[in-house]
Amino acid sequence: MNGEGPGEAGAAEADAEPNGAVGARPASPSPPPDVSAAGRRGRRPGSGDTRGRVLDSARAIFAERGFDGTTIRDVAGRAEVDPALVHHYFGTKQRLFVAAMEFPIEIRTVMPAIAAGSPDQIGDRIIAAFVGLWDRPEVRPTLLGVARSATTDPVAAAMFRGVLVDGPLQAIAGLLGTPDAAMRATLVGSQLIGLAMARYVAELEPIASMRADELAPLIGPTLTRYLLGDLGAQPGSSGFPGSAPNGPVR
Amino acid sequence: MNGEGPGEAGAAEADAEPNGAVGARPASPSPPPDVSAAGRRGRRPGSGDTRGRVLDSARAIFAERGFDGTTIRDVAGRAEVDPALVHHYFGTKQRLFVAAMEFPIEIRTVMPAIAAGSPDQIGDRIIAAFVGLWDRPEVRPTLLGVARSATTDPVAAAMFRGVLVDGPLQAIAGLLGTPDAAMRATLVGSQLIGLAMARYVAELEPIASMRADELAPLIGPTLTRYLLGDLGAQPGSSGFPGSAPNGPVR
DNA sequence: GTCAGAATTCATCATGCGTTGAATTCTACG
DNA sequence: CGTAGAATTCAACGCATGATGAATTCTGAC
The missing domain is CATH 1.10.10.60 (Homeodomain-like)
Structure with missing residues (x-):
């Protein structure tokens, strides 16, 4: 419901030579006259x-x-x-x-592509979607601006949390029916935040230059485990779904 | 270099009541001299x-x-x-x-405790050390200040990278003799950055309130895999060092 | 007891900031 | 054509900021 601009009209021609005499209204103390034609007041024609x-x-x-x-x-x-x-x-x-x-795309748009497919690769799909989103040139500045401001500005912090944790991830974790949805979503959020900070804000190499399909098999399994793994397993066991004695999936 | 004045820099807090009413900034043209000795110029005695x-x-x-x-x-x-x-x-x-x-502790101090012990729990030990460090009250403000400023200030960004990636992690990864040390260190750094941001800056629950020994088995395996795992494995396999080559859940 | 020097404050400066109000010019509609 | 209203600029206000330079008072060494 973005009320968009006040009647944007495309028509733009109107050369309109400068005829306005710049009559200085009050006796200004000492303004440099700057009589160039470009510096006149009022609406400028056809600026789109x-x-x-x-x-x-x-x-x-x-x-x-x-x-x-x-x-x-x-x-x-x-x-x-x-x-x-x-x-x-x-x-x-x-x-x-x-x-x-204001977020330029509907986050929920990417949800189906993430949910579809085998559950044990859901992390890879999240990474692919996440990196794909950040790498879109019309989206990157928005996310970067929010990320750069989130450590200081509370409004930006709320946006950041909304995009990265509250919205999609809670939904995903809840959808899959695992317990501890909030904790799992926060864990996923922590890795996503870290990836964003390392790759896009700090630009750490080499992960700043890797492609999405290179990153997905590296970081995807982390997310899969956070979402579906047996996190109560004792240290030493991997805690991965499938390597645990009981299969918690579905 | 740093002339360092009155010696020690310990002094954890000392915490006076919040917002000391020391206004003393009236712009009034006739400041009532407030005959107490507080408003005079020059060196004040014994202020320590x-x-x-x-x-x-x-x-x-x-x-x-x-x-x-x-x-x-x-x-x-x-x-x-x-x-x-x-x-x-x-x-x-x-x-x-x-x-x-200026970092209040020697980062290298914690390295032996991390390196010692079985390699397949190194991630848990890193998390324990990392969280333990952040939770020390004389260290937390330093790290928070750096983290909050790192997204904007280049000096802070360099400090952040130094503490989290360049210094200890490169050393660890190199020490363990795995290839791709830089990439592995960066992956570890991304998860650590994310943990710090989520837990200490954004204060996301529930991981903001969990204890170190609760977090270690959750996030530690991620770091262990980043450091030692077979990252070239195809998606679907866990890529964990200890986990046997058993197929995914079916 | 003197005196150099450190510690501390006062009074400003220059700048840049977010913001405001009014003036001017263009466009659209009747 | 006339005019209301939108678009755009000018000029400035008030304030907060980082920084300076000089003045004052205390302390410690001789």
């Missing part, structure tokens, strides 16, 4: 989807520097727009953050 | 280890709000000291951060 440009700019800078490190002036500058316009559209910096980080 | 108090204050606030969210005035206020004194001792905010986050 400005609001969207501001959002893109905000996403990029939030992703790079996190909430605290981002200034509205920088966002405006990158969008080639006056800072006041950012406030005009979004009100406050927090609201700009929320608007820019 | 002031530099240490500033460091403790900085650690606490960095831990709570990260580098960006911490102001020198807040640090000074909590230490009941003038902000200029903080600069007098540490020069710049970055140097204060480095001084406050």
Whole structure:
């Protein structure tokens, strides 16, 4: 229910030569006159989807520097727009953050692909979906921005938790009918958070450069065990589903 | 290098009542001189280890709000000291951060306890040591401060990587003579980062409240497999070092 | 007892921030 | 055409921040 911009119209032509005499209203103390034609006030013609440009700019800078490190002036500058316009559209910096980080895809969309298939490879599918999501160029800035801000900003922290733990994973764990769903989901979340931080935020090599299909067999089994394994097994036994004496699956 | 002033840096807490009412910042043009001796200039007698108090204050606030969210005035206020004194001792905010986050223990101290014992439980021992470290009250603020700042500040990011991956884990992986030491160390690092973020930064339940000896059998096997397992195994097999080549559950 | 130097505070500075209000120009609708 | 309203900018406010430099007071060595 995103009310989208105020009537975005595509039509853009209107050369409109600068005719407005810049009559300085009050006797300004000493403003450098700067009589270039580009610096005039008022609506600029045909600039297209400005609001969207501001959002893109905000996403990029939030992703790079996190909430605290981002200034509205920088966002405006990158969008080639006056800072006041950012406030005009979004009100406050927090609201700009929320608007820019609104999740671009429906998380539940990927759930069926994860649930389908043999249970003992569910971890691999989660990793594939997770990495595939982060690697989509229109999604990455959003997730990076949230991740970079989550250690400081409570709003971002709530988003982070929502995307990584509360939402899909609780559902998955509950769906599979294992007990301790919350604990298992949190364990999965911890490995996913760590993967995201190591690969995308800290960019640790070599896992920052590996492909999704290389990572899945490495980390997938961890998630599978967290979700389905016999976690009560004594140390020394692997605790893997199938290697435990009793098969808890299904 | 580090001239280190009044010696020891122990002093776990000392904890005055929260939010000491030491306002003393009235911008009123005619400040009532408050004839008590509190408001005078110059050296104050017998105040003891002031530099240490500033460091403790900085650690606490960095831990709570990260580098960006911490102001020198807040640090000074909590230490009941003038902000200029903080600069007098540490020069710049970055140097204060480095001084406050200087690691309070020798990481190599815990290495023997990890290396000793049967290899197939090395992961459990790493978790026990890791959680034990974080749970020590004089260490936690340091690690929290670094973790909270690492997503934004490059200096903190380097510290974080140093503590979690570069230093001990490379050593461990190399020591054990497995190939792909860097990759294995990074995998271990990813799980440790995730555990730290989930348990200490995001405080996700229930793993935020579990004891070290409860967490070790849950997460330890993951690390053991990352360090020693047959990671080239096809998905479906557990890839565990001790687990026999038995097929998946059917 | 003197005096150098350390410890501590005060008073500011310059900057950058988020935010606001009003002015101006363009567009769409009647 | 006229006009209401949206889009955009200008100018500035108020405040918090990191940082400085000088002033003051205490301490310790001689």
